[in-house]
Amino acid sequence: MTTYTDVARSGGRLWQGLSLQQKQVVWAWAFLAVPILFYGLIRFYPTVEAFVISTTKWNLMTPPVFVGLANFERLLADPVFWKVFGNTFLYLVIGTPVSLILAFVIAYHLDRVRFMHGFIRALYFLPFLTTAAAMAWVWRWFYQPVPIGLFNNLLAGLGIAQQPFLRSTTQALPAVLAPAIWAGLGFQVVIFLAGLRAIPTTYYEAARIDGLPELAILRKITLPLLKPTIIFLVVFSSIGFLRIFDQVYNMTSQTSSDPGGPLNATKPLVLMIYQTAFSSFDMGYAAAQTVVLFLVLLCISLLQLRLLRDR
Amino acid sequence: MRGFRGFLLGLAMSVGAIAGARAQAVEIEYWQYVFDARIKAMNELIKRFEAANPNIKVKHTTFPYADYQTKIVAAAPAGQGPDVVQLFYGWVDNFIAGKVIRPLPRDAFPPEMIEKEFYPIVSAMKREGEYYALPTAVRSLALFYNKKIFQEAGLDPAKPPKTLDEFLDAAKKTTKRDGAGNMLQAGVTLDMPGQDYHWWREVLLRQMGGKPYSDDNKTVAYDSEAGAKSLAWYADLQRTHKVGLAGFMDEGQAAFRAGRAAMTIDGSFRLGAFGGIKNFEWGVAELPAGPDGTKSNFASYWVNAITTKPSGEKLEAAKKFMAFVTSPEAMQLWLETVGELPARKTAAETEKNLNHPVYGPFLKALNYSQATVFVDELPQRQVILDMANRVLLQNQEPKAALAEAAKAEQAILDRFYKK
Structure with a gap:
């Protein structure tokens, strides 16, 4: 007959039989189990579902x-799906490079500005908070x-013809994209600034003593050393543009539009x-559309990580 | 022997149950979306109903409009939803298919009574001889016009246009442009996402001799000569006559409210919003008649229905409550509180209401109104919007645009009726 104390004692024996390292592993898993269960339940289970x-x-x-x-x-035969798929890619291939180049140019120059540096940086960051x-x-x-x-x-004041902007099938997408880029700019500028500040000044001093022109310094020192920052921003903003929603929904719809x-x-x-x-x-x-979006996001993220990986 | 004893026991128990129920009130739940005037009206109706039926309690639950349909749809299969529910008439087919609502019991709502007393547009709630829902109030369209602009343009503010020709003429006289040709004041608002899409489908199309769907509503019928003619007439307001511009001031109602449009076509539900206009006086008129004098209008409504949830005494209570909210008394209260028109002819067409300068034109229209039968309102609306955009933005020929739209909408209808 097995009693409660027997079980407890055999359990205790099992625990005592473990080495210190094994015990640490068990404890680590015990703590990890909580977030894993939580994520499993609210993230991975719905994904599988x-x-x-x-x-x-x-x-x-x-x-x-x-x-x-x-x-x-049905998805493959749906012309709207292909149109929408194309739009999603347009948001990505216009939005990511344009916002990154803009953000880099601003950060590069802002890095050299001493006068009211903090204030200007705050101004750029402001739209991100809106x-x-x-x-x-x-x-x-x-x-x-x-x-x-x-x-x-x-x-009209300049005597140029009116543009339809949101009421045009060709101008509407860039018109919607513009505020999205503008809003994300502050965040990217701040990240770029941090990346620029992290490059040791000794490299620049050495390059200048060697007489390297500014452009070469940018190409040979700044950009290569910014690579981790760029990778992060490319992946981050690509995902952002691939799931753009708020701007589109609010600029093209209202209760009856x-x-x-x-x-x-x-x-x-x-x-x-x-x-x-x-x-x-x-x-x-x-x-089904969600599954397609998931696969696209996965492929693009993997591809970008691979292309931009350090050798 | 055992059967008889069982019968007796059952009888005793059910008598006991009924007696017990007498003692304590039955609670039923009513759902509608959040809209201040509607909540106020319903609270008052519930108060009156509970006073007349002390053993029934009605729980009034509301949700924001954006989530409303989702809430019903999600709650129903779990057996959690309301006993009596308010829904847009265009959702009825989906709700019947999803077994959310049941046919109205014939003892409390005989079809003959409904057909005799309600406006004919409620026939859109009839499926295979059974009515599934009834409205308290209905809405129709009318022509709103700015009396100040009419006066400035030399038009008589007491005589709004009666025919499409007069309408176009008035629009031409009231349009204003700057030197570069940019519109400063529109003769008429062009707002397909607003009410124009109903105006085209149920009014213009019929006035040019066409009809939107086959009689059983299963086939698209607007891909016709009349369809092309009516769509071209509408598009020409912008393309040829330049008396309106889609997207001018963002929305038609905004342009009219700002005093930047002489005329707009909108529904009775807009009365509240336009009531706040201080800068000018406006009037309401029936929609302009067609070339041969044909009048038509589009009516829509929110309906009340009994869900599949209640049974037994709760069902009886739900029937009583449903009958009360569709009674003439409730309709008059609704008109006074919400501003929506009574759905029963006798309640609506009193001398006072018919001669009312604002309600009158809307009420007269109810006698010749059409209620479109939707299977999935949003995509069907999108088809028509896209059609108008192809004509207005991409200069597609109306005929080709109609053919494309008919094909797309037919696919939506087929997918629904196939199952």
């Missing part, structure tokens, strides 16, 4: 029906036709997922 839902037809009201890969077939929705609405009004639009009033319009010219994948899931309640199809 999304893959499962993507193979079903489900409107939340009736039980899901397994349909295999039908959602993915709510995306509020900012998007202000920009939305900037883009209106005369008599209320700031940009068009300026153009056309989110992602006109003619889907500004619609990113995330907005399409949102509409499919929470307007049409087509959960299976939305999950």
